Amino acid sequence: MAQSSEEPLEFREYVLGKESELRFEVETNETVVLHITNGKAEIYGAELLQTIEYKFEAGSKIAVFTWHGCKLKIAGKTEGEYVSKDTPMVMYVNTHAVLEQMRNAAEENGSRGPKVMICGPTDSGKTTLCRILLNYALRVGQRPTFVDLDVGQGTVSIPGTLGAVVPEKPLDPVGAFINENPVVYHFGHVSPEANAKYYDHNISLLATVFHLRCSKSRRADIGGLFINTCGFVKGVGYNSLLHAAKEFQVDVVVVLEQERLYNELKKALPKIKVVLLPKSGGVVERSSAYRKESRDKRVHEYFFGYQNALNPHRLEVSFEEIEIFKVGAPVLSNSCLPFDAEPEEYEKKLVPVKVGPELVNKLLAVNHAECEMDIIETNLAGFVVVQEVDLEMETLSLLSPKPYPLPNSYLLMGDLAFMVQQ
Ligand SMILES: Nc1ncnc2c1ncn2[C@@H]1O[C@H](COP(=O)(O)OP(=O)(O)OP(=O)(O)O)[C@@H](O)[C@H]1O
Ligand SMILES: [Mg+2]
Incomplete structure (x- = not known):
């Protein structure tokens, strides 16, 4: 259960000695609140201010480290909360x-x-x-x-x-x-x-x-x-x-x-x-499920902002307005290649992608290139996610961080998909 904002927070107090750290992981659906009451501390090299109450989201894996000692207060459900003096x-x-x-x-x-x-x-x-x-x-x-x-x-x-x-x-x-x-x-x-x-x-x-x-x-x-x-x-x-x-x-x-x-x-x-x-004893191993979840969270944050602070747009674009490509064609054996072609050319080859319903939820990268030949050498303007494909109207509905129009017509598709959580 997430903490209700009306419930008073029950703080635990810690006094950390010099060169020690408080390690914790925030439990699923929980938020942890922490503030430094005395002395100085940092999280992964970023200094913490005594005037700020820091809030950590579920899944965060944190080490509050102090060089000279500090006092701090922490509230919220954590996993594996302990102090370690053994840090690199x-x-x-x-x-x-x-x-x-x-x-x-x-x-x-x-x-x-x-x-x-x-x-x-x-x-x-x-x-x-x-x-x-x-x-x-x-x-x-x-x-x-x-x-x-x-x-x-x-x-x-x-x-x-x-x-x-x-x-x-x-x-x-x-x-x-x-x-x-x-x-x-x-x-x-x-x-x-x-x-x-x-x-x-x-x-x-x-x-x-x-x-x-x-x-x-x-x-x-x-x-x-x-x-x-x-x-x-x-x-x-x-x-x-x-x-x-x-x-x-x-x-x-x-x-x-x-x-x-x-x-x-x-x-x-x-x-x-x-x-x-040496590796820090605090480094936490992450399962593939956790990694998948973190990836989705990262994409969600791209469109909706940190703590849902942004409102992405829904754009309608016609099939004509865009060209979608994948990078990398199946590698042919040497005997199938034209005599002057290098096999590696195929790994950087642009392959046009036909627009169809299978594109729903696909993450597409908007490329900055001015012509097709330059796509592979050019960086990205941003990303969109396909929400709907209307074959009759020949339109695509896209989730985008920016309003219409798209900054460019060249879109690149890979393996990644993203399902918007309603
Ligand atoms: N001293 C520490 N105490 C507690 N947690 C820590 C500490 N150092 C790192 N972590 C946490 O451990 C996790 C793994 O660390 P990190 O992401 O740096 O490893 P990595 O080698 O980059 O992993 P990957 O191979 O997946 O990229 C992270 O969630 C990080 O916040
Ligand atoms: Mg890493």
Whole structure:
């Protein structure tokens, strides 16, 4: 049962010693309220203010960490609520200090700031560490770029995308990651495995955007980069890590938890600083059902806003107004190929999609391209979801964050669908 707003909240009080953290997960259908009553604390590198009562949604997995000790009050049903003194935060802050030295050196000698890629197996705390290091950099006035290559979660935009963003201030300790003016590329699947060539192609596009931005802004160049990666670290997943390291000209790779991956990357990237850091004991493993739910939540938030603060629009568009494509045709065996064609061309090939009732609930990405030839090289304007297909009237009804008309006629379809909860 969700808490009724009339019920008085029953607060539990905690006194946290230095370098310790309170960990908890918010139970289904519950909200947890927390405020700091004395001292200072932070959530994943974002400072908490004593003047604010923080509210955490169901499913949130939180660690309130303090460097020098604090007192706090918490109310609402949680799971696994405990205090731990055993955290890797000192090592994480030392990593930040080294990166900050590299930024200072870059500023002094006119070179580029640190470009950091964070890797590790599933549920090793990669995204959390990105968040912590990004917040620490933002708190000292740096402007690093954040790139998310994890198509399973799509923190910059929505799942099935790769994106980059330049946050201006430390991230909200409660809300979503950051998504103001992102540069987003379509992938359409939740694992790089679905089309590794296309995935790597998008990595290269994002890297080009990043280097271009750095060539125009010294501040961006000094601030450097944090790359969040997928937990898929074998086979094509591993190859994509190497590809990303090369394309972004990464100079520091942080590997969480897995010594094997650390050694493999150290060997494969001899000119790059590869460091192994421990996983926090607080990192929570997430089931595939939880991941699916988080993906739906992320898409819901895209259209309806955080805590349903936005009202999406319903647009009617005629079949003529749009062209829908999928990326990737079935790979033909070499003997079926024209003599001058490379097999990989098929993985980046645009395939027209016929409009029909099977499109209902499909998530479509609106591409910015000016002509069909450029679609594969171009970033996204946003997303729509197909609500209805009227074959007689030849119209589609779309859920869209913006009113009519669509910003472009080229739409890209992948595996992702989204059902609007009434
Ligand atoms: N110290 C901590 N205490 C409590 N929960 C934590 C802590 N650190 C991370 N978590 C939670 O654990 C979960 C997994 O962490 P995170 O998302 O950083 O892992 P990941 O390696 O990025 O996972 P994935 O492979 O799915 O991308 C998250 O919900 C995060 O909020
Ligand atoms: Mg992650």
